[in-house]
Amino acid sequence: MQMERLEALMQAWLNMSFSVRVNRMLNRLSLNEIIVCNLLLRARAEGEALTATDLCARMRLLKSQMNKILMGMEEKGLVCRERSRVDHRKICILLREENMELYYTEHEQILSMLRAIEAHLGAERTEELALLLEDAVCAVEKHLSDQKEN
Numbered sequence: 001m002q003m004e005r006l007e008a009l010m011q012a013w014l015n016m017s018f019s020v021r022v023n024r025m026l027n028r029l030s031l032n033e034i035i036v037c038n039l040l041l042r043a044r045a046e047g048e049a050l051t052a053t054d055l056c057a058r059m060r061l062l063k064s065q066m067n068k069i070l071m072g073m074e075e076k077g078l079v080c081r082e083r084s085r086v087d088h089r090k091i092c093i094l095l096r097e098e099n100m101e102l103y104y105t106e107h108e109q110i111l112s113m114l115r116a117i118e119a120h121l122g123a124e125r126t127e128e129l130a131l132l133l134e135d136a137v138c139a140v141e142k143h144l145s146d147q148k149e150n
Contacts (some may be wrong), residue, residue, distance in 0.1 A: 020113075029076075029106045032069045035059060037078065037103040040095050049084060049092040076102060 024048040063069035084090040
């Protein structure tokens with residue numbers, strides 16, 4: 001019975017992943033670029049400035065991977081690098097508001113899909129789904145952490 005549940009969960013996960021990938025929800029930005037913008041927006045709202053090293057840690061990426069992402073975002077005019085006014089050794093990654101429409105368009109695409117999910121599930125089941133997904137992320141993180149220790 002447990003194996004049937006796990007197989008059903010795997011199938012549901014694969015179906016969702018396939019649906020999102022095949023339907024190319026993100027047209028002009030990569031998932032990593034969306035995540036960087038989101039992290040920078042949230043940090044700015046909290047009065048915090050992030051460095052490339054901070055972004056690497058939060059996204060668990062290598063510096064070379066982050067540098068490639070940031071270079072692409074600079075080419076698109078989404079971010080710029082600026083020396084910190086507080087600690088002149090740090091180079092902060094800042095959003096360029098004048099070009100954020102690109103991010104907001106992609107963000108709206110994601111929200112549109114989430115509205116469709118909520119319309120199908122209803123508000124209560126959508127809240128439950130969000131909690132379940134957060135719990136699933138915690139379980140995955142713990143599993144990965146336990147594997148590293150062993």
